[in-house]
Structures are given as structure tokens and as C-alpha cells.
Amino acid sequence: MAYALQQLINGVALGMIYGLIAVGYTMVYGIIGMINFAHGDIFMVGAFVSLISFVLLSTGGWAAGPGAVLLVLLISMAITALYGWSVERIAYRPLRGSFRLAPLISAIGMSIVLQNFVQVSQGARAKPIEPVIRGSVELWHGNGFSVSVSTMQIVIVVVTLAVLAVFTWLVTSTKLGRAMRACEQDRKMAGLLGIDTDRTISITFVIGAALAAVAGTLYLLRYGLADFFMGFIVGVKAFTAAVLGGVGSLPGALLGGLLIGLIETLWSAYAGQDMFLLRELNPAYKDVAAFAILIATLIFLPSGLLGRAEVEKV
Amino acid sequence: MSAMLQLDNVTSAYGAVEALRGVSVEVNKGEIVTLIGANGAGKSTLLMTIFGSPRARAGRVLFEGRDITAMPLHEIARAGIAQAPEGRRIFPRMSVRENLLMGAQAFGVDPGPGLEQAFTLFPRLKERETQRGGTLSGGEQQMLAIGRALMSRPRLLLLDEPSLGLAPLVVRGIFSAIRTLNEQTGLTVLLVEQNANQALRLAHRAYVLVTGRITLEGTGAELLARPEIRDAYLGTH
Ligand SMILES: Nc1ncnc2c1ncn2[C@@H]1O[C@H](COP(=O)(O)OP(=O)(O)OP(=O)(O)O)[C@@H](O)[C@H]1O
């Protein structure tokens, strides 16, 4: 029981990170109807910007502390946002209005470009950082087991919820958010009402990339490593989360992220254990679980858990 | 004095299919001008070509003396032209109020007077203020589309078949609202209509569009009196 609770906590923390990335997939899909395959690599860039910032700060003598973490987070969000903006300007905007597959192919190209760029400039090996956030809080213990939340996990949950709260306010209650929703629902009409839709789309990429940077920073802090290929697997899982939650749905992205995080964590915790059918499962296949969910969702629940299925007069 | 809106020999096409072939239309300040024509004549295309979507392949579009032919869509809107387009295009997952606010927000104008105007013209919208656009009835959506177009305080209003699918009483309401706006605020209107009888009565001047060409123009009363118009667009009465 305690073990299960511990896994649940681990799963939620991981799921939050997936949720942050999934929001970026879902936003871009909502507004221009394309899957931004480079988004996972934007997450990777975010992790590297944070890694470099941490290294610079510590050589500059800045002790690791909440202030340093916040500073790194902001730097990473700003620089990664610039990457997100550039990707859209360079690879997607010129293809607007061409055939549907063109931006998708371009996105895959962008993904390769970003990976190779980081591989060349940062090296192919995984880069570690010193643990920055340590410590944990024990919630419960008894008969040999204990349940604890690491400070890192608390940081992940608090930062993610704070960032998503600001983001939700932005989308639902500001003019910018309304313009984004208008572009999503009828881009041409938004233009007829004087909205600069290209600019709105750019801002969407900027916001999505900033959220991915938060995810990248948290991931780096949690696992202490970054490598040029990390965006692929994490990206696929976040994409699965977006599909599972219902592409286009923002709450769905977070829900999907949490579910994927939980499934992955529980899979590695329980697969292969000597219980029922579990002994047939291999814990190393946790990534396969994500792909299986993606395929199953696409077949049986294409509009996702919180996707739209209502009747509309348009 | 030159016209407020001037289409000068405009040709417009979708791919290889030409929908407008050398169309010239003028709308003067303070006028209500109507454009009538059969299905597929190119009426909606003409309104959208003013907004550069599709872009005119040849000819020029001038608004208040400025050449807007090549301007980006949103800048044409910001120049002072608003449209209640074909199909109404209400944002389905926004409330009535948010749909209206969308009409003003790119213009930096206070939405207050626009909201009040919309609710005065169409009290029904006030009752439905928080309802989602996608769940409004067709007539309510039409009212919302017109109200939304007026939010930016445009100098020129383009209306694409505002009477489509509406009960006669509602149509009369909308037409009288157009007349009131024109008389009281000096709003210039270019009105596309299938409902030629009422449109010609309302309009100061009118054009007839047949497969992408203007075939007739004149005052509303002149066109109402022409036998070929009576036969083709007004039924037999
Ligand atoms: N997006 C499009 N792609 C291709 N052809 C189009 C497109 N829109 C309109 N057309 C064609 O252009 C011509 C003019 O269409 P338009 O919509 O302007 O007609 P209309 O006069 O508004 O007709 P209606 O009274 O039925 O609304 C038609 O032949 C139509 O099929």
C-alpha cells in the first residue's frame, strides 16, 4: 500500500512535466491544425539552456538556491521561447496555405535540425548537473516501508500548477487569449475583425515553447541529465498525453499528462512482479506502454477523453 | 469627390476558375448600395475580394482614396471596413458577449457603446449574452454577426445576405436597423442580397452581378422598374 502511494506520487510529478509539454502540442494543433513534431526538441533545448545557465551561475559563484533556480527558469523560458518563435517563422509560416502535409514534413525536418544542432554544439553524450534541489519530506512510515515526497517533486507540482494557472488566466481572461481562441475557432473571421492572425500564431508558439522550457528545466533538475535525443521519447509521451486528453483541449493535456506519467511509473514499478499477469510484463517496456496507449486512443477514442464531441451550428 | 469604396476593373479567381471578371463598383459615403445576383454569381467573392481574400488578380480596390488591393487582411479591417460575412461565422465556443468584444478588440476602441448599440438594435442578444455562439438560432447568429461587425465603429459595412434563412418579421427588423444606422450615423453600407425586392427598396443604388460581371446598375427604384429584373429576381408580382 505504501509502495503504491509512493509510486502514485512519483507518477504525478512525472505526469505534470508531460502535461506542460502536452499543452504546447495541443495549443499549436488547436490554432493551426498541425502536429508540431519539433516541440519535443524545443523541450530538449529548454533543458540545455537551463543546464548551461546552471553551469554558468555556479562558475560565477552563485550558490544553488531558490533564487538561482527561478533565474534559470526565466532565462530558459525566454531563450527557448525565441527558439519556438524562430521555428514557426522559418519552417511553418512560409508553408501556410500549401498542402496539408508540408508543415508536418517541415516539422520533422526542424526536429532533426534542432537535435543535430545541439549534438554538434553540446556533444552527443548525456551531460549531468550537480543536484540543485535536495531533501525530502517523509509523509508516513511503518513496517519497513516509508512514503516520502522529495522537495524536487514538491517543486515540480507547485511550479507546474502555478505556471498552468497563469496560462489558464491568459487564455480565458485576456484579450490575447481571446484572440488565440478566435484564431482557433475561425482564423479568417478573426482576420476580418482586424486580428493580426500571424502574430497571434507566433505568440502561441512562444507560449508553448516557454511552457516546454519549464518542463525541460524541471526534468533536468529531477533527473540531473540532458542529452540531445531526450526530446524524442519525452515528446512522444507528451504527444500521447495530448491525444489521450483530446487534442485541442487544454485541461485534457494536463489530464493526459498525469495519466501517462502514472501509467509509466506504475508500469516500471509493478511489471514483472510476482503477481497475477504482471509477471508476464517487462518493466523495460514502459515506453512501449505509451505507444500502445497512443495507438489504442487513436483507434478507439480519437477525440480523446476531454475532446470536443458537441453539436455546433457554424 | 471620389467614391468611398471603389473597385476598379477587378478580376478574382479560385485556382483557374474566375469568379469576378473585370468588375467595377463604387460606393459613395453615406450610401446604401446593394448587389444582387443569382447563386454563384460572385457576390460573396466580391465582398471577400475587398478584404483581399481571394486577392484581386487584376484591377484595384480603393478605400477612401487608399489602394488596399495588396494590404494584409487585418489591415484592411483596421482601415475602417467591417463585414458580416456569408455563413455568419460566429465563434461557436465563445459567448455572445465575447463574440461582440472580438469585434472591437483589435481597434483599441471602448467596447461599451458598441455593446449598447448591439443590445439596442437586437434586444434578443442581451437576453442571450452568456450563451455560446454555436448554440444560437440562425436568426440570432445573424443579429450577432451584424452587431459584431458594428463593434469597431466601421465607416463601411459589408453585409452578405443578412436575410438568409430568417423569418419575414426578423428580416424587416434587420432591414430597418440598416436604414436607421445609415440615416442616424451616416454608416455606408454595401449589401449583398437574394431578397432583391426589399434590398432594392432599401438601397440608394444597386448593381446586378451575373456570372462575375456587372450587367446593370442604377438607383434602387430604376432597377425595381426594369422588366428583366422583375422576371429574374423578383418573381412575378
Ligand atoms: N473557395 C472556393 N473555391 C473554389 N471556388 C469557389 C470558392 N468560393 C466560391 N467559388 C466559386 O466562385 C463562384 C462565385 O461564388 P460566390 O460564393 O461568390 O457566389 P455568390 O454570388 O455569393 O452565391 P450565393 O448567392 O449562392 O451565395 C461560384 O461558382 C463558386 O462555386
Ligand SMILES: [Mg+2]
Ligand atoms: Mg454568397
